[in-house]
Amino acid sequence: MGQQSKWTRAPAPHEAPPPAPLLTSPPAHLLVPPPAHLLVSPAPKSAPLPGIPSAFPSKQRTSTWIPPRPQESPAASLQQPSESGPMAQGPCWAPPACIDDSTSPWYMAGNIDYSDPQVWGVDSHPSGGYLSYFQNTAGPTQPMHNGSSPQPVNVGDDTNGGDCGRTEKRLLWTKQEDLRLVSAWLNNSNDPIQSNYKKNEQYWKDVTAVYNSTTPKNRERLVKQVKDRFGRIKKRVAWFCASYKEASALYASGDSDADLKKRAMQTYEEDHKKDGPFMFEHCWEILKKEPKWDAYLERLEDLEPDKRKFSVDDEVGKHSTIDDDDEDERPSGGKQAKEKQKRKRKDEVCIIGEWSPYFTYRADCSGRIGLSPLQKCTAAMRMLAYGTPADALDEYLKIGKCTALECLDKFAKGVIEVFGGEYLRRPTREDVERLLQVNESRGFPGMLGSIDCMHWRWEKCPLAWRGQFTRGDYGVPMMILEAVASQDLRIWHAFFGVAGSNNDLNVLNQSPLFFDALKGEAPQVQFSVNGNEYTTGYYLADGIYPEWAAFMKTIPLPQIDKHKLFAKKQEGARKDVERAFGVLQSRFTIVRRPARLWKRKSVGRIMRACVILHNMIIEDEREQAKIHVDLNEIPGASFALPPEVNVGGNLCFADVLHRKATIRARPQHAQLKSDLVEHIWHKFQNSHHN
Structure with missing residues (x-):
């Protein structure tokens, strides 16, 4: 037990000698770079250099003073390392030993060969163990010298190899x-x-x-x-x-x-x-x-x-x-879009609520809040748009059949009174000007739209009225809608409620289509066709309408090319009102299916409400019409002038009869048709031959 182990009798090779004594402050002559002869080359491979304690301080020897490395002299830079390997450190500098006033390195003082480990003593070993020499206590950015210029080390990277990360050097943007x-x-x-x-x-x-x-x-x-x-x-x-x-x-x-x-x-x-x-x-x-x-x-x-x-x-x-x-905002996401839509619906409901307290929150005698305005409006819109039966809304909206029918009737009445003045108005001067320009580009100067009638079946017609509302070719009770539509499918005139046994002429005789024109309150129209001036706007119509100056009919069984081209253009443009009827029925299924209401006025209110909602959609989605400009044609052949008399003024019966005669003038109809045939032929004859 008293004998020492063989591992402690002799130090292992490459062990460092005992450290130098602590120095309180470095002498002044140590800060001077040593001469070139003090820079020694590493020992041969057979006799490796002993470690230098001052160059490898351990963690326990934190108070040891390490002299700074002086700059290399030109003479030292000429010396090349003689050996490469893990122990070859290149030219190195060792501090003087300061022994007996000698300036030689400490391991050369006294001609002692410190490369022999036996000289150090059997119990000599560095503080902290031999592995302390290989522990790097420096920071991650401490430069390492290996006989070359210092290289930057990646911050926070322990490997510093392969694809190294960016260094502290500034990188320019490419x-x-x-x-x-x-x-x-x-x-x-x-x-x-x-x-x-x-x-x-x-x-x-x-x-x-x-x-x-x-x-x-x-x-x-x-x-x-x-x-x-x-x-x-x-x-x-x-x-x-x-x-x-x-x-x-x-x-x-x-x-x-x-x-x-x-x-x-x-x-x-x-x-x-x-x-x-x-x-x-x-x-x-x-x-x-x-x-x-x-x-x-x-x-x-x-x-x-x-x-x-x-x-x-x-x-x-x-x-x-x-x-x-x-503040401005980006396009809203999912939650914001839903909240915005809810607020928009509430605002629209509030407009109807301002018209009638029926579409507001109301409490009964017990203080219980009834149906919300949104429930009532939703029930009415589902019946209009999808044709949902009134008794089918109870499962979805918790509304009974009678209440749903009441909501529908009041909703239709509110739409007519609140929005009818804007979306079921007669064309203003600006509207007439735009219609004239669009239709002139289609080959019909002075055209205001196309007119026709649509029939809606009345399933709940009272038995006593069935003979009055039934026509022989249909065989079921019906009501008639007379409408005037433009190319953008907007309905400018809607007259509904005439019994289905009447034809289009009977409906025209009851229609208020020309009331504003007879009173002189409609915008005046002036246009030129084939060199002739006209002052009465016209509507495209089918063969049943009379040959008035206010209507333009097609040519039945055309024989020559001019007449064929005119009939083709007239029948194509006349389909605007037919397309408007199709879109109206597709948007509101209740109009496409038989009416299941008992009261005639309720059926009429539903039709007018659907026309108003249809025009609201058209106004919201309409784009500015692209007008074809022909440089070879005289621009501005059609004009819209202010009304002849002020609205609400006293009427002169003689003026009313004169205007009525102008609207129904048959010679003007024939002359206008002849001029339109020539005008369309000169305008579209090239496309007709192609």
Whole structure:
């Protein structure tokens, strides 16, 4: 037990000698670089160099002073390492031993060969063990010297090999990286559902993640770098878009796109001299085609110049800083869209509720709240649009049959009284002007629309009235709707309620179609056809209507090409009202199916309400009609003038008879038809032969 182990009798090879004594402060002469002869080369491979304690301090020897390594002299730089391997350290410098006023290194003092481990003593071993020499206590960014210039080490990376991450050196942005950044922004901005709920920090983290996923590892960027770069791109590109728009306003004939871009560059440089030339043309080429960028520019144009700021730290959807009183919003996501739709429906219901308290929240005698306005309106709309039976709504809306029928009748009455004045009005002067222009491009100057009748079966007609409302060719009770429609399928005139046993002429004699014209309150029409002037607008009609100046009929059994072309154009344009009837029946199934109401007035209110709702849809979805312009034709052949008399004035009976005679003039009908035949032939004869 008293004997020492063989592992402690002699130190292992490569063990370091005992450390040098602690020094309180370094002598002044130690800070002077040593001469070249003090730089020694590593020992041969057979006699490896002993470790230097001052160069490899252990964790326990934290107070040991290590002299700084002086700069290499030119003489030392000429010496090359003689051996390579794990122990070859190249030219090294050792501190002097300061023994007996000698400046030789400590392991050369006294001519002692410290390369022999037996000289150190049997119990000599370094503090902390021999493995302490291989423990690196330096930080992760400490440069390591291996006989070459220092290399930067990846921060936070223990391997520093293979595809190394980015270093502390600043990386410049390339054009390809800018395009990838713009693409990442667009992909994270176009989806309103997935990105609208994200906070600003999370949003830009996702943009950065998308960018880094398409970028080499040593070129990856941080979130702040991505935000700053895109803010710079957005600001410069928005400036250039303004310059490009200004240059486009000065577009000259013969200029190419390159000339336009060059002029925009000059405008940009003049307006932003301090910011330098425009360096993001590659980003502008991508962003100018994206709807999201167009929406951003529109928001900037709506703001005042002093409120326009270019920032990426605002809301995710806006990408621009707007004051609190001028807030703008992105397309709403799922939850926002549903809430907005609910608010819109409530506002529409409130309009009907203002007309009648029936469509409001009401309490009974016990204080219990009854059916909501939304339930009542939904029940009425389902019966109008889908033709749902009244007794089938109880399962879905918890409304009984009698209550559902009452909701339908009151809803139809409310639609007529609230919206009838706007969507079932007679054409104004502006409306007549637009109708004349559209129809003139189709080959019919002075045309106001097409007229026809539609029949609606009345299933619940009282037995005593069946003979009056039944026509022989149909065999069932019906009611008749007379309507005038334009090319956009808007119904300008609707007269409903005549018994089904009447024909179109009987309906016309009862119709108020020409009431405004007889009173002189309708807009006056003037147009020219084939060199002749006319002052009465007309409607296209089928063969049963009379040959009045207010109607234009087709030519039955045409024989020559002119008559065939006129009949083709007239019959094609006359189908506008037929198409309007088809769309009306397809949108409101209750009109396509037999009427199941007992009261005649209730059936009439439902038809008028469906026509009003149909016109509301047309007005909401209508696009501006494209008018064909023929440069060889005299423009403005049709005009709409103000009414002849003021609305509500006293009428002169003689003037009424004169206007009635003008509307029913048969010679004018024949002359107008002859002029239209020639006009259409000269206008469309080339297409007819093709």
